[in-house]
Amino acid sequence: MLEARELHAAYGRIPVLYGISLAAAPDRFLGIIGRNGVGKTTTLRSIVGLMPLTAGDVRLDGQSIAGRQTHEIARMGVAYVPENRGVFPSLTVLESLTLAARAPTRSGDIWTLERVFDVFPRLAERRANRGDQLSGGEQQMLAIGRALLTNPRLLILDEPTEGLAPLIVLQIRKVLRSLRGSGLTIVIVDQNLETVFDIADHVVLISRGSVVAQGPSATIAGDQSLLNQYLGV
Numbered sequence: 001m002l003e004a005r006e007l008h009a010a011y012g013r014i015p016v017l018y019g020i021s022l023a024a025a026p027d028r029f030l031g032i033i034g035r036n037g038v039g040k041t042t043t044l045r046s047i048v049g050l051m052p053l054t055a056g057d058v059r060l061d062g063q064s065i066a067g068r069q070t071h072e073i074a075r076m077g078v079a080y081v082p083e084n085r086g087v088f089p090s091l092t093v094l095e096s097l098t099l100a101a102r103a104p105t106r107s108g109d110i111w112t113l114e115r116v117f118d119v120f121p122r123l124a125e126r127r128a129n130r131g132d133q134l135s136g137g138e139q140q141m142l143a144i145g146r147a148l149l150t151n152p153r154l155l156i157l158d159e160p161t162e163g164l165a166p167l168i169v170l171q172i173r174k175v176l177r178s179l180r181g182s183g184l185t186i187v188i189v190d191q192n193l194e195t196v197f198d199i200a201d202h203v204v205l206i207s208r209g210s211v212v213a214q215g216p217s218a219t220i221a222g223d224q225s226l227l228n229q230y231l232g233v
């Protein structure tokens, strides 16, 4: 469904990605892990067209999307939830969600406002509150809710549990797990390894802009020497 081939990217003249290749199958969840600054966010940004590639290709269902505009990629069914969540401070929860809603690019399972409120009851309670009145956890729920309402085929999440209270982390994990089998493909980056191993089927480990290991979630999770070498855990 998603295939990134040999992605190279640089900030100015400083290379950051040195040939990242990864793939996510339909209805499968891919996790990306690695230390701070290894290029996880840059990889996601290159996939969604926010970071120009110096080489490589990104394919969505076999079609190249490299070099396309971010909004065009979004229209093809790719939803991106950035690290900072991108919540509009002056819009209410209801306004943000309503503005995000879009017709699906695939058949099956359709996301509606009611369904988002069902999954995140807290957002229903806070529907009249503005973005800047929400807690970090509520903002993350809103960011995910908004992304789901675009009815994407591919949902890309950068650090969805960063800085959140343990209870909220569990809740977000549960929601993401519940999306399994709904026809959605997920790519998730998270510093919280438990979250990634819990949600992802397949995990890619990045170090200094290169993929150093990949495999089924359980295999990577069980490889203590690998985790120790590249993540220091």
Ligand SMILES: Nc1ncnc2c1ncn2[C@@H]1O[C@H](COP(=O)(O)OP(=O)(O)OP(=O)(O)O)[C@@H](O)[C@H]1O
Residues within 6 Å of the ligand: 011, 016, 034, 035, 036, 037, 038, 039, 040, 041, 042, 043
């Ligand atoms: N706007 C920028 N300008 C210059 N260098 C940048 C910029 N953004 C990131 N970098 C550098 O690129 C490298 C990769 O950054 P990136 O944000 O992709 O890493 P990351 O794996 O997402 O890290 P983190 O875990 O901290 O989120 C880092 O060395 C970082 O310092």
Ligand SMILES: [Mg+2]
Residues within 6 Å of the ligand: 040, 041, 042, 083, 158
């Ligand atoms: Mg990052």
